[in-house]
Amino acid sequence: MTIHEVPQKRLTTPFYPRLTELDRLNNWHSWKGYTSTDALYDPELEYFAIRNSTGVFDLSPMTKYRITGPDSLDYINRLVTRDMNKIKPGRVAYAVWCNDQGQIIDDGTIFHLREGEYRLCSQERHLPWLVSAAIGFDVSIVEETAEVAGLAVQGPTSFSILRTLGLSGIEELKPFGLTHFDFEGSELMVSRTGFTGDLGYELWIEPAKALALWDALFEAGKLYGITAIGTHALEMARIEAGYIAAVTDFLPAELTVRSGRSRSPFELGLDWLVDFKKPTFNGRRALAEEKRRGSNWRLVKLDIDGNKPANHSYIYTKKNGKRIQAGFTTSAMWSPVCKQNIAIGTVNTPYGNVGDTMQVEIYYQREMLWTRVMADAVVVDKPFWDPARRRATPPGNY
Amino acid sequence: MSERFDAILIGAGHNGLVCAGLLAKAGKRVLVLEANDQVGGAAVTRPFADGYSVSSCAHLLYQLQPAVSKDLGLKLDYAAKKMETIALAESGNHIRYSGSEVDGVSDEDKKSYKAFHKRMSGFADLLQKYFNKTPPRLGTKDKKDLFTLAQLGFDVRRMGKTEMRELLRLIGINIFDETEERFSNPALKGAVSLDAVLGTHLGPRSPNTIMTYIYRLCAGHGAVSLPSGGMGSVTQAIAQAARDNGAVIRTGVRVKRVVVDNGRVAGVETEGGETLESWIVVSNAGPKTTVMDLVQTRHFETGFIRRVNNIRAKGNAAKLHLALDGLPSFKGLEKKDYGQRLLIAGDSDYVERAFNPAKYGRCSTEPVMEITFPSVHDKSLAPPGKHVMSAIVQYVPYGLHDGWDESAKEAFKQTAINTLAKYAPDIADKITAAELLTPLDLENEFNLPGGHWHHGELTLDQFLFVRPVGGAAQYAMPLDGLYLCGAGAHPGGGVMGAAGRNAAREILSREK
Numbered sequence: 034m035t036i037h038e039v040p041q042k043r044l045t046t047p048f049y050p051r052l053t054e055l056d057r058l059n060n061w062h063s064w065k066g067y068t069s070t071d072a073l074y075d076p077e078l079e080y081f082a083i084r085n086s087t088g089v090f091d092l093s094p095m096t097k098y099r100i101t102g103p104d105s106l107d108y109i110n111r112l113v114t115r116d117m118n119k120i121k122p123g124r125v126a127y128a129v130w131c132n133d134q135g136q137i138i139d140d141g142t143i144f145h146l147r148e149g150e151y152r153l154c155s156q157e158r159h160l161p162w163l164v165s166a167a168i169g170f171d172v173s174i175v176e177e178t179a180e181v182a183g184l185a186v187q188g189p190t191s192f193s194i195l196r197t198l199g200l201s202g203i204e205e206l207k208p209f210g211l212t213h214f215d216f217e218g219s220e221l222m223v224s225r226t227g228f229t230g231d232l233g234y235e236l237w238i239e240p241a242k243a244l245a246l247w248d249a250l251f252e253a254g255k256l257y258g259i260t261a262i263g264t265h266a267l268e269m270a271r272i273e274a275g276y277i278a279a280v281t282d283f284l285p286a287e288l289t290v291r292s293g294r295s296r297s298p299f300e301l302g303l304d305w306l307v308d309f310k311k312p313t314f315n316g317r318r319a320l321a322e323e324k325r326r327g328s329n330w331r332l333v334k335l336d337i338d339g340n341k342p343a344n345h346s347y348i349y350t351k352k353n354g355k356r357i358q359a360g361f362t363t364s365a366m367w368s369p370v371c372k373q374n375i376a377i378g379t380v381n382t383p384y385g386n387v388g389d390t391m392q393v394e395i396y397y398q399r400e401m402l403w404t405r406v407m408a409d410a411v412v413v414d415k416p417f418w419d420p421a422r423r424r425a426t427p428p429g430n431y
Numbered sequence: 432m433s434e435r436f437d438a439i440l441i442g443a444g445h446n447g448l449v450c451a452g453l454l455a456k457a458g459k460r461v462l463v464l465e466a467n468d469q470v471g472g473a474a475v476t477r478p479f480a481d482g483y484s485v486s487s488c489a490h491l492l493y494q495l496q497p498a499v500s501k502d503l504g505l506k507l508d509y510a511a512k513k514m515e516t517i518a519l520a521e522s523g524n525h526i527r528y529s530g531s532e533v534d535g536v537s538d539e540d541k542k543s544y545k546a547f548h549k550r551m552s553g554f555a556d557l558l559q560k561y562f563n564k565t566p567p568r569l570g571t572k573d574k575k576d577l578f579t580l581a582q583l584g585f586d587v588r589r590m591g592k593t594e595m596r597e598l599l600r601l602i603g604i605n606i607f608d609e610t611e612e613r614f615s616n617p618a619l620k621g622a623v624s625l626d627a628v629l630g631t632h633l634g635p636r637s638p639n640t641i642m643t644y645i646y647r648l649c650a651g652h653g654a655v656s657l658p659s660g661g662m663g664s665v666t667q668a669i670a671q672a673a674r675d676n677g678a679v680i681r682t683g684v685r686v687k688r689v690v691v692d693n694g695r696v697a698g699v700e701t702e703g704g705e706t707l708e709s710w711i712v713v714s715n716a717g718p719k720t721t722v723m724d725l726v727q728t729r730h731f732e733t734g735f736i737r738r739v740n741n742i743r744a745k746g747n748a749a750k751l752h753l754a755l756d757g758l759p760s761f762k763g764l765e766k767k768d769y770g771q772r773l774l775i776a777g778d779s780d781y782v783e784r785a786f787n788p789a790k791y792g793r794c795s796t797e798p799v800m801e802i803t804f805p806s807v808h809d810k811s812l813a814p815p816g817k818h819v820m821s822a823i824v825q826y827v828p829y830g831l832h833d834g835w836d837e838s839a840k841e842a843f844k845q846t847a848i849n850t851l852a853k854y855a856p857d858i859a860d861k862i863t864a865a866e867l868l869t870p871l872d873l874e875n876e877f878n879l880p881g882g883h884w885h886h887g888e889l890t891l892d893q894f895l896f897v898r899p900v901g902g903a904a905q906y907a908m909p910l911d912g913l914y915l916c917g918a919g920a921h922p923g924g925g926v927m928g929a930a931g932r933n934a935a936r937e938i939l940s941r942e943k
Contacts, residue, residue, distance in 0.1 A: 111729055133734035133902070133909075165737040169728025312694030315732045318909060 043068045046093035047182040047243030055261050062264070065158070065178075067094035072263035077369070079266035083229050084370050086258025087188035089250065090267050092235065093243075096141075096158050097181055100151040102172035109143060109151060112166050112315060114298055116308040122148050125209045125224050129298050129306055130162075131316030135323055136286035136295035138162060139279055140303075142226060144211055152177070156279040162287070166315070182243040186250065187233030187270070190257035192428035195223070195234060197253040204427035206234075217245055228267060230274020232422050232429075257431075272364045273371060275334055275416035277301060282332070282363040282377055297323055300330035300379075333385040334417065335362070335410040337374040341397045342366050343408070346376070349392040350384045359384040359391060368417055375417045376410070387414040436462045436679075438711040438938070439699050441686045441725065442878065442917065444472025445666050446924075447715030449931030450916040450938075451680070452503050452673035454713075457939050461678040462707065464699070466685035466878060469663070470670045472715070473877040473884065474926050476663030480754040480864030482814040486662035487868065488750060488877055489884070489926050490803055490821045491772065494650045495665065498563050499928035503672040508659040510808035515771040516655070518622035519854045523763025526618045527771075530654065536616040543613045547623075548652070554598055555648035557586055562649055562922040562929045565937050566896045566904045602642050603891060607635040607779050617778035624783075625776035625799050626653070629823065630748050630884045634786030635779045639890045646889060650927065655772050657808055665926065689714075689726045689913065696912030710912050711942055713934060717880030718742060718887065718899035718919035726910065735909050738900035742893065742919070746870030746882030747789050749827035751800075751847050753820040754813070754864035758804065759855035773802040775850060785826055792832030794843050798824050798850055817863075822847070829870035829882045840867055886919030895921060906934040907941060914938055 044067045046052075052070055060071035069091070072079055082088040100109060110117045113128040120126040122145050129140045141155030153163075163174050186194065195203045200214050200223060211224035219242045227233035238246050251259055271278060279285055286295040297320060298307050307320060337343050343365040350359040360380030368375050376393070385391065393410045396403055422429050438454050440447045443465035455461045469475055473488035491514075499505070515529040526535035531548035533541055561583060567576035587595050601609065606627040610620040624635035627644035634640075647653055658664050670680060685702040689712050698708035714721040719742050722728070728736045758769055776782055776799050785795040802822040806813040813819045824847050831839060844867040851858045870882025880886050887893050896904050898921045906914050906921075916934035918924030 107729060112733070133732045162733065165740075166733040168736050168740055169723060312691075313730050313732070315734070317694075317732070 046091055047240040048091045048093065048184070048247055051244060051247050052091060052261065060263070064094040064264070065096060069094055070263040072265045073261055076263065076265035076269075079260060079262035080269045080369070082258060082260035082262060083188050083231065083266060083270045085189065086260065087186060087191045087194055087254060088229075088260055088262035088266060089254075090185040090187065090262050092183040092185050093181070094178070095183060096155050097176070097178045098153045098159070098163060099175040099177045100153060100172060101149065102170070103149070104170040104172050105149050105151055108167060108170045108172045109153075110311060111313060112163070113143070114307040114314055114316060114320070116311055117143070120145050122146070123211055125211055125226050127306070129301075129303055131298065131320070132286050133316060133319065134286070135297045135316035135319030137283060137298060137301065138287055139285045140277070144222075144224060146211070146222070157285050157287075180240070181237050182240045184236045184247070184250070185227055185229075185233065185267075186236060187227045187229040187231060189232055189422060189429070189431040190254070190259075191233050193430055194250065194254040194257050194259060197257070198249060207426045208424055216249075217242060221246065228274070228276060229270035230276065230416055230418050230423065231270070231420060232425075269366055269368075270418075272366050272375065272377060273368050273416070273418035275377070277332065277377065278364070282379075293329065296330060296379075297328060299323060299328045300332065302332040328382055330360075330379050331382050331385045333360070333378050333380055333391075333412045334414070335376040335378055335391070335393065336413050336417075337376055337393050337410040338408040339395070339406065340367055340374055341395045341406065341408070342374065343376045343393045343395045343410070346396075347394045348378050348380055348410070349394065349407070350380070350389070356392065362393065371417050373417060374408075385412050387412050434462075434707055436460050436707065436709040438462075438713055439464065439707055439709040440713045440715060440916070441689075441699065441721075442466070442472060442715030443470035443666075443670065443680055443682070444715045444917060445474050445669055445926055445928055446917045446931030446934070447472070447713070448666060448669040448673050448680075449499055449503065449928040450713055450715070450935045451678040452669060452676050453932060453935035454938065455673055455676035455678035456502075457935075461673075462709070463673070463678060463680040464684045464686055464701065464707075465680065465682045467876075468683050470680060470682060471663050471666030473873070473879060473924075474662040474666045476661030476812075479752045479866045483754040483817070483819050483864065484661065484812045485752045485819050485821045486805065487752070488873060488879075489662050490750075490805065490823070491655050492658055492662065492665060492926055493647060493653065493655055494925045494927040496559075496563060496650055496927050496929045496932065499932050502932060503669060505668050505672060507665060507668055509656050510659040510805070511657040511770055512654070514655045514657065516622065516774060517764070517768060517771050518618045518774045518776055519761065520618055520763070521853050525763050526616065526622065528619075528622070530652065533619060536614075536619050540614050540616050540619060544619065547613055550594070550597065551645055552648050552652040553590065553594060554601075554645045555652060557590065557598075558645060558922075559649040560586065561895070562927065563933065565906065565933050566898070566921045568902070568905065569896050602645075603638055604641055605636050605638050606640040606644055607783070609641060610635075610779055618776070621776035621778040621781055622774050624779040625774055625801070628782065628786070629801060629825065632743070632745050632747050632789065632888055633890075634783045636783055642891060642894070643889055646923070646925070657803070657805055659809055660811060661805060661809070662926065669928070686725060689721075691726060691730045691910065694730070694911065696910060711914065711938065712912060713914040713916045713938065715917040715931075716878060717744065717917065718915055719744065720878070720880050721913075721915060722908065726913065730910055732909065735900070735903060738902075742899055743888040743890075744881035744883040744886060744919075745829045745888070746873060746879065746884065747826040747828055748882075748884065749824045749843070749870065750868040750873070751820075751822045751824050751844070752866040752868075753858075753862050755818040755820060755861040756863055757816065757861055758807075758818050759851075759858035759861050761855040769804045770807040775800040775802070775854065789826035789828045792828050792830055794828065794831070794846065795826045796846065798826065798847055800824050800847070800850065802851075827869055829874070831869075835869055835871050840869060843867060843869075880919070884918065885924040886917055887923075889923050894923075898923070906937040
C-alpha cells in the first residue's frame with residue numbers, strides 16, 4: 034500500500050522569514066490557515082508602538098477577492114448595503130453584505146483600484162456566496178489571497194516613514210483613499226486605511242517583492258520607531274477605535290444555526306451603511322421590514338467604572354426599579370492610552386441608549402479567589418480613541 | 432403613450448388563461464400576451480400531417496379542478512369519460528383497470544388494488560384541498576399562514592391514526608416497494624409504476640414516486656377523459672370564458688422582458704419593441720425563465736436567485752404522433768378497446784430499466800408508453816376511416832448525452848415504433864406520417880422549461896411550501912408586482928388550473 038502524504042501544515046505568508054527573525058516568544062496562531070503571530074516580543078510594547086510611533090502588521094492572510102468586468106459596479110451594489118456609486122476609483126469603502134434575511138454575512142473593505150476593478154477584503158471566506166451573487170452578471174471573481182501580500186503600517190510616524198521610503202505624493206492621500214506607486218518595478222498599492230483608529234496606511238504588493246518592501250520600509254523607519262507587531266497589539270488598538278470584529282462582536286450569518294444569533298446592520302449600529310435609495314440589494318426587503326418593526330439588538334460601546342476588564346460579562350439594566358439582564362460584552366480591555374475601562378457589547382432593544390448608565394457584572398480572580406463586582410457603565414457613542422491626526426491631510430510630521 | 436393595464440399576463444397556457452379570466456371577472460383590466468399563434472400552451476390541438484390533428488402535448492384530462500370549472504362557468508364536451516386503462520402484454524393477455532376495479536388479475540390482487548386505490552384516493556382528497564389554496568409560509572407569525580398550517584395538521588390527523596401513519600410513511604418512499612408489497616401480478620405492478628412516474632425524471636425505485644402517484648389522483652381519483660376536439664378545446668373554452676369576462680388576449684406577441692422600475696414591476700416590453708404598462712405582471716412561464724430571463728437576476732436578492740437557479744426541470748417525456756391508414760391490430764384488443772388508455776409498462780423492472788439510460792442522458796431502448804387513439808372517439812381529428820395515435824413515450828432525456836439532431840430523433844422514433852410493433856405487428860404498415868416531439872421540441876414549441884410538463888420536477892423538495900422555491904411559494908415573487916401563475920408554482924401542472932386560480936385569488940387579496 035502506498036501512503037500519499039498530504040501536506041497539512043499551516044501556510045506561511047511572504048513576510049514570514051522576517052517575522053521569525055524578530056520573534057522572541059514563539060507565540061503563533063492560525064489565521065485562516067496562515068501562520069500568524071500573537072506577539073513577537075511583548076504585546077503591550079507592540080501596542081504602544083502603534084500609539085506612539087509605528088507598528089507594522091502582516092495582514093497577508095486577509096481574504097481578498099478581485100472583482101472585475103463590465104458589471105462589477107452593479108454587482109457590488111447589489112451585494113453590499115451601501116451605495117457604491119459614490120466610491121470612485123482610488124477610494125476605499127467599508128461595507129457589510131447581508132443575506133436575503135438582512136443578516137450580516139460579513140464586513141470588509143472594498144478597494145476601487147481602477148475604473149471597474151475592485152478588491153474585496155474580509156475576515157471570512159465567501160467564494161460560494163460571491164459566485165452565487167454573480168449569476169446573471171458579467172463579472173469575474175478571483176480569489177487572490179495568496180497573490181497579494183499586505184502590511185498595515187499604523188501609527189503617528191507612519192506618514193514620515195512612507196515619505197522617507199520615497200513615496201512622493203503620499204501627503205495628498207486622504208483617509209480611505211488609495212494610490213499606486215512603483216516599487217522596484219512592481220506596483221505598490223498604498224491605501225490610507227487600517228484597523229487602529231489612528232493615522233495609518235496599508236501596503237499591498239506582489240509576494241515576490243514582499244521581503245524587499247519589508248526591508249526598505251524598516252530601513253526608512255529606523256529613526257521613527259518602526260516596530261513589527263502581532264495580533265494581540267492590533268486587537269487592543271481595534272477595541273479602542275471602536276471597530277467591530279467578525280466572530281468576536283458578531284457572528285457572520287453563515288456561521289449561525291439558531292435564529293436570532295446573527296445580526297443586521299441596524300443591530301450593529303451600521304445604519305449609515307444601509308442605503309434604501311438603491312432599489313435592489315441583498316437583504317433590502319428584510320431590512321426595510323426591520324426598519325418598520327424595529328430591531329432586536331443594539332451594539333453598545335461602554336465606559337466602565339474601575340479597572341477590571343469586563344470580558345465575557347453580562348450587562349444589566351434597571352426596569353421598573355428591578356435589575357434585569359440586558360445583554361453581554363463581546364470585547365473588553367483596560368485602555369492604556371485612554372485610561373478608561375472600555376468594552377463593546379450587545380444589548381436588547383430598547384435598552385442601551387447613548388448616555389444610559391447600565392451595570393456590568395465583572396468576575397476576576399485574585400490569588401485563586403474569584404471576586405465579583407457590579408460596575409456602572411455609561412453608553413457612549415464616539416470611538417474611545419479618535420485623534421485628530423487620524424484625519425489630517427497632509428498628515429503631521431511626527 | 433403606451434396602453435396601461437391592471438395586470439399583464441405572460442403566456443396563455445391554461446393556468447394563464449384561468450388566472451386572466453378570474454382577474455377580469457373581478458373587474459381588472461387584463462391583457463394576456465401569448466408568444467405562439469394560438470392560446471393553450473401545452474394543451475392545444477394542432478395538425479401534424481395533412482388532415483390529421485392531435486393534442487400535441489398533454490393528451491388526456493385527469494385533473495382539471497372542479498373549482499376552476501365552477502368559477503369560470505366552464506362547460507366542456509367530452510368525447511370519452513372515465514376511460515379504462517389497459518396495460519398491454521405482448522401475449523395479448525392484458526389487464527384492465529378503471530377506478531378501483533381491476534380485471535385480468537387474481538382475486539387477491541383485485542382486493543389489494545381496491546384497498547390501495549381507496550387509500551391513495553383518500554390521500555389525494557386531502558392534497559387536493561390544499562392544491563386549491565395558497566400554501567402557507569413556514570416560520571412566519573402571519574395568522575393566515577399559521578391557520579392554514581394548523582388546518583393541514585388537523586386534516587392529516589383527522590384521517591385517523593392508521594391513515595395518518597400510512598401517509599407519513601408513504602409520502603416520501605417509492606412506488607416499487609409499495610407495489611411489490613401489495614400485488615403479485617407483474618403487469619399490474621408495471622402499470623401502477625408507470626402511472627407514478629409518467630412525466631417525471633424518476634423511476635419506480637426513486638423516492639417520492641408515491642407522492643407523484645397520489646398527485647395523479649387529485650380530482651376524479653385518476654379518472655381519465657378525452658375532451659371533444661382534443662385538449663385544445665379545453666383551453667379554447669377557458670380563453671372564451673376569460674374573454675367573456677373582459678380579458679384581452681393577444682397571440683403571436685412574445686414578451687422580451689419585464690420592465691422593472693425602481694425596484695418594482697412597471698410593465699413588459701415585447702419582442703416587437705412595444706412597451707405595455709402595468710403595475711402587475713403575472714407570468715405563466717416557468718419560474719426560472721421568468722426570474723432569470725424575463726426579469727433578470729439583478730432585480731432579486733442572491734439567496735432567492737441561488738434557489739431559483741437550482742430548480743430541477745429536466746423532461747423525459749416525448750410525444751409520438753402517428754397518422755394511420757387504419758387501426759393497427761393489437762393482439763388481444765377488441766374494436767372498442769382502442770378508445771381506451773393503453774399502456775406499455777411491462778412490469779416494474781421494465782419501467783425501471785427504461786429509466787436507467789435516462790440517468791446517463793440516453794434514451795430508453797425499450798421505452799414505456801401511454802397510448803391513445805383519440806380519433807376513435809373524435810372523428811374531427813382524422814380523415815374518414817383514418818386514425819390518429821397519440822402517445823407519451825418515456826424516457827427521452829431533455830439533455831441527450833450526444834445532443835439532439837435529426838438522426839437522433841429518427842433513431843428514437845424507430846425504437847418507439849419497434850416497441851409498438853411487439854404489441855401490434857402491423858403498425859408500421861399503417862403509418863402514413865409520424866412526428867416525434869422530444870422534450871427539447873416541447874420546450875421550443877410550448878416554452879416549457881426543460882421540456883418538463885410541470886416547469887419543475889414534482890418532488891418533495893419542490894412541492895407545496897417550497898414550490899417553486901422556499902420563501903416564494905405564494906405566487907408573489909420577491910419583486911413588487913411580479914407573480915407566477917403557472918405549473919412551476921404550487922401545485923404544479925397537469926391541466927389542473929389550480930395554480931392559475933390560486934394566483935388570481937392571491938393577487939386579488941394582495942393588490943387591493
